[in-house]
Amino acid sequence: xxxxxxxxxxxxxxxxxxxxxxxxxxxxxxxxxxxxxxxxxxxxxxxxxxxxxxxxxxxxxxxxxxxxxxxxxxxxxxxxxxxxxxxxxxxxxxxxxxxxxxxxxxxxxxxxxxxxxxxxxxxxxxxxxxxxxxxxxxxxxxxx
Numbered sequence: 001x002x003x004x005x006x007x008x009x010x011x012x013x014x015x016x017x018x019x020x021x022x023x024x025x026x027x028x029x030x031x032x033x034x035x036x037x038x039x040x041x042x043x044x045x046x047x048x049x050x051x052x053x054x055x056x057x058x059x060x061x062x063x064x065x066x067x068x069x070x071x072x073x074x075x076x077x078x079x080x081x082x083x084x085x086x087x088x089x090x091x092x093x094x095x096x097x098x099x100x101x102x103x104x105x106x107x108x109x110x111x112x113x114x115x116x117x118x119x120x121x122x123x124x125x126x127x128x129x130x131x132x133x134x135x136x137x138x139x140x141x142x143x144x
Contacts, residue, residue: 038093038121042086051142055091060099060115060143067139069105069131076105076137081127083141085115093121100144101125106134112144 030037042061046053053059062085069078080103087094094117103111110131117123131139 038086039088039091042088045086046143049142053088053091055088057090058094058097058099059088060101061086061088062101062141062143065141067131067141069137069139071135071137075132076134077130077132078139079128080111080131080139080141081129083113083115083125083127083129085117085123085125085143087115087117087121087123093117095119095121099123102142102144103129103131104140104142105131106136106138107140108133 042063043053045063046061049062051061053061062083065080065083067078067080069076083101085099085101087097087099089097096119097117099115099117101113101115102109103113110133111129113125113129115123115125
Protein backbone atom coordinates (compact mmCIF):
# COMPACT_ATOMS: atom_id res chain seq x y z
CA UNK A 1 0.00 0.00 0.00
CA UNK A 2 1.36 3.36 -0.98
CA UNK A 3 1.14 6.32 1.45
CA UNK A 4 0.31 9.65 -0.16
CA UNK A 5 3.09 12.27 0.09
CA UNK A 6 1.07 14.67 2.24
CA UNK A 7 0.53 12.00 4.97
CA UNK A 8 4.18 11.08 5.44
CA UNK A 9 5.34 11.87 9.00
CA UNK A 10 1.80 12.21 10.32
CA UNK A 11 2.33 9.36 12.81
CA UNK A 12 5.49 10.98 14.13
CA UNK A 13 3.72 14.32 14.64
CA UNK A 14 0.85 12.61 16.48
CA UNK A 15 3.35 10.77 18.68
CA UNK A 16 5.16 14.04 19.51
CA UNK A 17 1.87 15.75 20.39
CA UNK A 18 0.95 12.83 22.65
CA UNK A 19 4.32 13.09 24.45
CA UNK A 20 3.79 16.82 25.00
CA UNK A 21 0.33 16.14 26.45
CA UNK A 22 1.74 13.49 28.82
CA UNK A 23 4.51 15.88 29.93
CA UNK A 24 1.96 18.64 30.66
CA UNK A 25 -0.15 16.23 32.73
CA UNK A 26 2.91 15.08 34.73
CA UNK A 27 3.99 18.69 35.37
CA UNK A 28 0.48 19.51 36.59
CA UNK A 29 0.40 16.52 38.95
CA UNK A 30 3.83 17.34 40.40
CA UNK A 31 2.83 20.99 40.87
CA UNK A 32 -0.25 19.98 42.84
CA UNK A 33 1.36 17.14 44.81
CA UNK A 34 4.95 18.42 44.98
CA UNK A 35 5.12 19.04 48.72
CA UNK A 36 3.40 15.73 49.49
CA UNK A 37 5.92 13.87 47.36
CA UNK A 38 8.80 15.63 49.15
CA UNK A 39 7.41 14.69 52.59
CA UNK A 40 7.04 11.04 51.56
CA UNK A 41 10.57 11.11 50.11
CA UNK A 42 11.93 12.51 53.38
CA UNK A 43 10.11 9.88 55.44
CA UNK A 44 11.44 7.06 53.25
CA UNK A 45 15.02 8.37 53.48
CA UNK A 46 14.64 8.73 57.26
CA UNK A 47 13.36 5.17 57.55
CA UNK A 48 16.24 3.81 55.50
CA UNK A 49 18.69 5.59 57.83
CA UNK A 50 16.93 4.35 60.98
CA UNK A 51 15.51 7.75 61.90
CA UNK A 52 11.98 7.89 63.28
CA UNK A 53 9.80 10.79 62.13
CA UNK A 54 7.27 11.62 64.84
CA UNK A 55 5.39 14.31 62.92
CA UNK A 56 5.58 16.60 65.94
CA UNK A 57 7.75 19.69 66.20
CA UNK A 58 10.70 20.56 63.99
CA UNK A 59 12.62 17.64 62.47
CA UNK A 60 15.36 17.32 59.87
CA UNK A 61 16.07 14.42 57.53
CA UNK A 62 19.61 14.27 56.17
CA UNK A 63 19.47 13.14 52.54
CA UNK A 64 23.20 13.12 51.82
CA UNK A 65 26.68 14.32 52.77
CA UNK A 66 30.36 14.00 51.85
CA UNK A 67 32.92 12.83 54.41
CA UNK A 68 36.69 12.55 54.28
CA UNK A 69 37.86 10.74 57.40
CA UNK A 70 41.33 9.34 58.01
CA UNK A 71 42.45 7.05 60.79
CA UNK A 72 45.61 8.17 62.53
CA UNK A 73 47.50 7.14 65.63
CA UNK A 74 45.30 9.34 67.85
CA UNK A 75 42.00 8.19 66.34
CA UNK A 76 39.95 9.45 63.43
CA UNK A 77 39.93 12.97 62.03
CA UNK A 78 38.63 14.67 58.93
CA UNK A 79 35.80 16.76 57.54
CA UNK A 80 32.13 16.49 56.67
CA UNK A 81 30.71 18.76 53.97
CA UNK A 82 27.79 19.27 51.57
CA UNK A 83 25.17 18.12 54.07
CA UNK A 84 21.79 18.20 52.33
CA UNK A 85 18.58 17.91 54.34
CA UNK A 86 14.80 18.29 54.29
CA UNK A 87 13.11 20.17 57.14
CA UNK A 88 9.74 19.08 58.54
CA UNK A 89 7.42 20.95 60.89
CA UNK A 90 4.61 18.87 62.44
CA UNK A 91 4.86 16.41 59.53
CA UNK A 92 4.73 19.03 56.76
CA UNK A 93 7.56 20.76 54.89
CA UNK A 94 9.34 23.44 56.90
CA UNK A 95 9.55 26.41 54.56
CA UNK A 96 12.26 28.97 55.40
CA UNK A 97 12.92 27.65 58.90
CA UNK A 98 15.78 26.44 61.10
CA UNK A 99 16.74 22.84 61.85
CA UNK A 100 19.47 21.05 63.80
CA UNK A 101 21.85 18.51 62.27
CA UNK A 102 24.16 16.33 64.40
CA UNK A 103 27.42 14.64 63.42
CA UNK A 104 28.50 11.45 65.19
CA UNK A 105 31.78 9.55 64.97
CA UNK A 106 31.55 5.95 66.22
CA UNK A 107 28.28 6.79 67.98
CA UNK A 108 29.66 9.78 69.91
CA UNK A 109 28.28 13.26 69.20
CA UNK A 110 31.10 15.47 67.87
CA UNK A 111 29.29 18.45 66.33
CA UNK A 112 25.84 20.06 66.32
CA UNK A 113 25.00 22.36 63.41
CA UNK A 114 22.12 24.69 62.67
CA UNK A 115 20.81 25.01 59.13
CA UNK A 116 18.09 26.88 57.28
CA UNK A 117 15.59 25.49 54.80
CA UNK A 118 14.53 27.33 51.66
CA UNK A 119 10.97 27.90 50.48
CA UNK A 120 10.89 24.29 49.21
CA UNK A 121 11.77 22.85 52.62
CA UNK A 122 15.29 21.82 51.59
CA UNK A 123 18.66 23.06 52.76
CA UNK A 124 22.40 22.53 52.48
CA UNK A 125 25.27 23.05 54.90
CA UNK A 126 28.34 23.46 52.69
CA UNK A 127 31.04 23.12 55.33
CA UNK A 128 33.59 21.68 55.63
CA UNK A 129 33.08 20.84 59.31
CA UNK A 130 35.96 19.28 61.24
CA UNK A 131 35.30 16.03 63.07
CA UNK A 132 37.53 13.80 65.17
CA UNK A 133 37.35 10.96 67.67
CA UNK A 134 36.72 7.25 67.83
CA UNK A 135 38.80 4.53 66.29
CA UNK A 136 36.38 2.86 63.87
CA UNK A 137 35.93 6.06 61.85
CA UNK A 138 32.20 5.46 61.28
CA UNK A 139 30.62 8.86 60.56
CA UNK A 140 26.87 9.40 60.81
CA UNK A 141 25.04 12.67 60.10
CA UNK A 142 21.44 12.83 61.32
CA UNK A 143 18.72 15.40 61.77
CA UNK A 144 18.24 16.67 65.29
